[in-house]
Amino acid sequence: MTFRSIALAAVGLSVLAGPAMAQNYPTRPVTMVVPFAAGGPTDTVARLIAQSMSQTLGQQVVVENVGGAGGTLGAGRVAKAEPDGYTVLLHHIGQATSATLYRKLPYKTLEDFQTVGLVTDVPMTIVARKDFPAKDMKELVEYVKANKDKVTLANAGVGSASHLCGMLFQDAIKTQLTTVPYKGTGPAMNDLVGSQVDLMCDQTTNTTGQIKGNAIKAYAVTTKDRLASLGDLPTVAEAGLAGMTVGVWHGVYAPKGTPAPVVEKLSGALQTALADQTVIARFAELGTTPEPKERATPAAHDQHLRAEIARWKPIIEAAGTFAD
Amino acid sequence: MPPPQMKVPAAGLGIRSPRNFAGGLVLLAIAALALWQIQDLSVGTAMRMGPGYYPRLLAFLLGFFGLVLMAGSVVVHGDGLERWRVKNLVLVLGAIVIFAFAIRTLGLVLSGAALMLVSALASHDLRWREVLLFTAGMLVFSVILFPIALNLPLPIWPRL
Amino acid sequence: MDVLGNLAMGMGVALTPLNLGLCLIGALVGTMIGVLPGLGPIATIAMLLPLTFSLDATGALIMLAGIYYGAQYGGSTTAILVNMPGETSSVVTTLDGHQMARQGRAGAALGIAALGSFFAGCVATLAVAILGPILASVAKEFGAPEYFALMVLGLVGATVLASGSIVKAVAMIILGLLLGAVGSDIETGTPRMTFDIPQLADGINFTVLAIGLFGVAEIIRNLENPEERGVLGAKIRGLLPTWQDIKTSAAPVLRGTFLGSVLGILPGNGAVLAPYASYTLEKKIAREPQRFGRGAVEGVAGPEAANNAGAQTSFIPLLTLGIPPNPVMALMVGAMTIQGIIPGPQVMDTNPQLFWGMIASMWLGNAMLVVINLPMIGLWVRLLMVPYRLLYPAILLFCCIGVFTVNNSYVDVLGVAFFGLVGYGLTKFGFEPAPLMLAFVLGPLMEENLRRSLLISRGDPMVFLNRPISLGLLLVAAALLLLVVMPSVKKRRKEAFQE
Numbered sequence: 001m002t003f004r005s006i007a008l009a010a011v012g013l014s015v016l017a018g019p020a021m022a023q024n025y026p027t028r029p030v031t032m033v034v035p036f037a038a039g040g041p042t043d044t045v046a047r048l049i050a051q052s053m054s055q056t057l058g059q060q061v062v063v064e065n066v067g068g069a070g071g072t073l074g075a076g077r078v079a080k081a082e083p084d085g086y087t088v089l090l091h092h093i094g095q096a097t098s099a100t101l102y103r104k105l106p107y108k109t110l111e112d113f114q115t116v117g118l119v120t121d122v123p124m125t126i127v128a129r130k131d132f133p134a135k136d137m138k139e140l141v142e143y144v145k146a147n148k149d150k151v152t153l154a155n156a157g158v159g160s161a162s163h164l165c166g167m168l169f170q171d172a173i174k175t176q177l178t179t180v181p182y183k184g185t186g187p188a189m190n191d192l193v194g195s196q197v198d199l200m201c202d203q204t205t206n207t208t209g210q211i212k213g214n215a216i217k218a219y220a221v222t223t224k225d226r227l228a229s230l231g232d233l234p235t236v237a238e239a240g241l242a243g244m245t246v247g248v249w250h251g252v253y254a255p256k257g258t259p260a261p262v263v264e265k266l267s268g269a270l271q272t273a274l275a276d277q278t279v280i281a282r283f284a285e286l287g288t289t290p291e292p293k294e295r296a297t298p299a300a301h302d303q304h305l306r307a308e309i310a311r312w313k314p315i316i317e318a319a320g321t322f323a324d
Numbered sequence: 325m326p327p328p329q330m331k332v333p334a335a336g337l338g339i340r341s342p343r344n345f346a347g348g349l350v351l352l353a354i355a356a357l358a359l360w361q362i363q364d365l366s367v368g369t370a371m372r373m374g375p376g377y378y379p380r381l382l383a384f385l386l387g388f389f390g391l392v393l394m395a396g397s398v399v400v401h402g403d404g405l406e407r408w409r410v411k412n413l414v415l416v417l418g419a420i421v422i423f424a425f426a427i428r429t430l431g432l433v434l435s436g437a438a439l440m441l442v443s444a445l446a447s448h449d450l451r452w453r454e455v456l457l458f459t460a461g462m463l464v465f466s467v468i469l470f471p472i473a474l475n476l477p478l479p480i481w482p483r484l
Numbered sequence: 485m486d487v488l489g490n491l492a493m494g495m496g497v498a499l500t501p502l503n504l505g506l507c508l509i510g511a512l513v514g515t516m517i518g519v520l521p522g523l524g525p526i527a528t529i530a531m532l533l534p535l536t537f538s539l540d541a542t543g544a545l546i547m548l549a550g551i552y553y554g555a556q557y558g559g560s561t562t563a564i565l566v567n568m569p570g571e572t573s574s575v576v577t578t579l580d581g582h583q584m585a586r587q588g589r590a591g592a593a594l595g596i597a598a599l600g601s602f603f604a605g606c607v608a609t610l611a612v613a614i615l616g617p618i619l620a621s622v623a624k625e626f627g628a629p630e631y632f633a634l635m636v637l638g639l640v641g642a643t644v645l646a647s648g649s650i651v652k653a654v655a656m657i658i659l660g661l662l663l664g665a666v667g668s669d670i671e672t673g674t675p676r677m678t679f680d681i682p683q684l685a686d687g688i689n690f691t692v693l694a695i696g697l698f699g700v701a702e703i704i705r706n707l708e709n710p711e712e713r714g715v716l717g718a719k720i721r722g723l724l725p726t727w728q729d730i731k732t733s734a735a736p737v738l739r740g741t742f743l744g745s746v747l748g749i750l751p752g753n754g755a756v757l758a759p760y761a762s763y764t765l766e767k768k769i770a771r772e773p774q775r776f777g778r779g780a781v782e783g784v785a786g787p788e789a790a791n792n793a794g795a796q797t798s799f800i801p802l803l804t805l806g807i808p809p810n811p812v813m814a815l816m817v818g819a820m821t822i823q824g825i826i827p828g829p830q831v832m833d834t835n836p837q838l839f840w841g842m843i844a845s846m847w848l849g850n851a852m853l854v855v856i857n858l859p860m861i862g863l864w865v866r867l868l869m870v871p872y873r874l875l876y877p878a879i880l881l882f883c884c885i886g887v888f889t890v891n892n893s894y895v896d897v898l899g900v901a902f903f904g905l906v907g908y909g910l911t912k913f914g915f916e917p918a919p920l921m922l923a924f925v926l927g928p929l930m931e932e933n934l935r936r937s938l939l940i941s942r943g944d945p946m947v948f949l950n951r952p953i954s955l956g957l958l959l960v961a962a963a964l965l966l967l968v969v970m971p972s973v974k975k976r977r978k979e980a981f982q983e
Contacts, residue, residue, distance in 0.1 A: 444873065
């Protein structure tokens with residue numbers, strides 16, 4: 001435990017290192033913490049906007065991957081960072097769900113962060129192994145209800161987007177299935193393609209290629225409107241599961257107490273990034289679109305975060321899985 | 325973590341392989357530590373394992389093999405205990421610990437220098453001039469290599 | 485199926501000056517980061533990802549692939565020279581490779597590693613080109629029970645990694661499994677044995693454990709015995725392998741290539757087993773197995789070939805199924821998506837240039853690596869002439885920087901110190917760390933697949949015996965267990981009777 005006290009001393013030292021003047025912010029590189037491993041979908045989003053934000057801010061925005069514990073390690077690092085705008089967080093929907101999923105969270109999601117703006121909302125798809133008997137969503141729900149002891153639902157681990165979407169699906173059809181957790185999307189998709197498991201719900205970034213390659217069957221997309229990349233796929237509302245509209249939304253956060261002018265500058269740089277043609281084009285390749293300007297604001301982001309925490313709380317509690 | 329320098333009354337107890345006896349004790353201690361850490365985890369059944377099933381099984385197995393080693397050490401002749409060189413241990417590990425705590429705030433140059441100089445103290449033929457020159461050279465090399473060429477997010481200087 | 489025509493097209497793509505240059509840069513960067521302990525391909529590829537934004541997809545992937553197999557080459561260099569495995573795969577290389585270096589035969593070890601890897605790389609690349617699509621569909625049949633059986637087989641083989649007592653080797657395997665169980669439970673997310681340290685929530689980092697257990701412990705031990713410090717003890721004998729070395733290594737390289745190619749195809753990261761499997765096999769069929777662990781050239785040649793073959797064929801699940809078998813491949817998926825290519829089974833048809841260009845570049849990359857590495861051997865060996873009193877602080881510096889950059893976490897660096905202490909302590913009691921490392925890698929996969937098998941089969945344990953592949957693997961494991969245990973039991977009984 002002496003480690004911890006020395007660590008605290010070290011943190012204290014860095015706090016003493018002096019707050020930067022808010023007016024001429026930024027005068028040195030800004031660290032954007034991504035609480036997941038490099039190369040994943042969230043990291044890709046961060047690196048795309050960081051590049052554009054660097055140009056607007058006139059200082060390098062450096063992406064730092066602090067993976068671990070479902071994103072809570074990286075988020076915790078930013079929650080405790082100096083609120084000077086030089087450390088920000090890019091997190092996804094997990095920021096809202098970890099508030100319920102982790103009962104011993106080392107920070108308070110609503111009190112320790114200053115929202116900066118929403119970034120994007122990645123759609124999810126409900127998919128099954130290629131030889132799964134159901135033809136469409138209606139048949140799927142009937143089949144799953146009739147065979148709920150046999151049907152298996154894969155996910156990429158506790159707290160992952162596929163885990164959340166799977167919970168939502170079970171909640172929407174009021175049926176508990178056998179969930180099979182994997183370490184990451186790769187192995188889960190592998191077993192779905194190999195027909196070792198039956199169902200999964202995951203981001204388009206992971207499923208589009210397999211759907212187009214006819215390696216798996218798709219039933220619905222969780223957005224309000226159909227996707228350009230998968231035009232034949234009905235939305236969940238069309239398929240009769242309106243409550244399942246969900247997306248893996250991403251947002252930028254600063255530590256609570258960051259001066260308002262700094263937050264404004266960050267938010268402005270984010271809005272510019274989201275209007276950047278290269279960013280729009282890259283996002284389109286990922287199967288998603290940047291949030292409009294009015295959503296990339298601290299207020300809209302804060303409202304969304306609160307709504308999402310409230311939405312997921314009963315679902316997670318009903319499922320009874322917690323990450324600690 | 326193995327306890328430092330165990331004094332086993334080798335001859336007295338009829339222990340013929342003190343090293344194995346002590347090794348067995350260490351395994352038992354690790355097993356106990358693991359069991360203490362997982363005491364609250366549900367075990368479940370073999371068919372539907374809880375989080376505690378697998379680690380508990382391993383901890384028991386580890387303890388069992390610790391006992392086997394200890395039992396064997398009474399029967400079969402073997403090696404004696406080796407001495408622990410605490411000075412080298414403390415210097416090398418201490419240098420790493422200093423680096424760990426310094427890197428984020430003091431930067432690569434200062435914490436790297438501390439790491440190399442403290443660990444160099446463990447050498448039995450220490451030549452200060454040579455060590456200082458070499459350390460300076462290595463630091464220049466690593467600053468060019470890691471934060472600059474490989475673009476790794478490492479602070480070079482103390483953050484003020 | 486016009487493989488030759490496709491390969492020719494691939495060569496055309498790979499031989500453009502830009503792609504050739506990218507392949508060379510990748511191989512060079514990969515070798516460098518492989519040589520630097522602690523700095524792995526994952527961190528480097530992650531850092532270089534933004535650079536690939538401006539390249540076309542094929543060029544980007546060629547460069548990243550170069551980094552990947554370059555790092556495998558470089559990793560064995562560090563393992564041989566300073567007993568520091570930076571990658572899972574090079575743990576085995578430390579066993580005999582570093583012993584060879586201690587006997588003044590570092591050049592021979594490095595040369596055999598390079599030549600064996602090159603041969604294996606060529607064969608495996610051909611395997612990818614000709615059999616890739618077919619093999620991938622077979623590998624898909626590998627479900628959780630099969631992986632479980634494979635891991636069991638691997639663990640039984642792990643006992644062979646130790647040169648001392650079987651009981652101690654088994655104890656180390658169990659300790660490795662226990663260390664592998666640290667972290668969050670896969671099904672419930674409950675933390676296990678994390679001592680309330682949040683950084684342990686995802687388990688112990690491989691690099692931290694390997695560098696502490698092997699590298700740091702080795703340094704502290706070397707400082708104790710001034711007379712045999714480092715590799716300086718022996719005079720350097722020859723920079724290249726002798727003809728005798730090459731003759732001895734030929735068969736192990738062939739077997740290693742085969743094993744590595746087969747295991748690499750499995751999308752569940754089967755490639756990690758390849759070097760271990762090869763080492764086990766070589767030691768078991770050797771006429772004088774006692775030479776292993778004391779500088780046997782077969783113990784370097786076979787595993788190195790297996791490792792590189794596995795590294796090449798592990799592209800098969802990625803390229804033909806769109807499924808990344810390991811974290812490095814997952815990064816490549818990231819690079820592909822950034823370039824607008826959604827990985828999946830259709831990539832081969834929609835982007836034949838990418839598929840065949842990459843395969844051709846793998847072969848070119850392997851050739852480049854030999855050309856880069858053989859002349860470097862002299863330089864590496866000369867590095868060992870740096871007095872150890874200077875060498876070891878520099879090694880520590882590179883280790884700490886490397887480990888820190890993996891997660892930007894000072895706790896990981898503290899972990900290196902802790903496992904350095906553990907490693908030092910273990911050797912003081914005569915325990916060997918190699919079986920522990922293998923068990924640490926395989927353990928989580930084994931538990932995961934065991935529990936997944938039972939979940940999918942609704943708790944029916946017969947699932948392991950009803951499926952032919954899993955049954956076969958378990959039978960082989962049982963046979964190997966008998967082979968390993970019998971001689972030791974006999975020996976023990978003899979010893980006990982002599983008392």
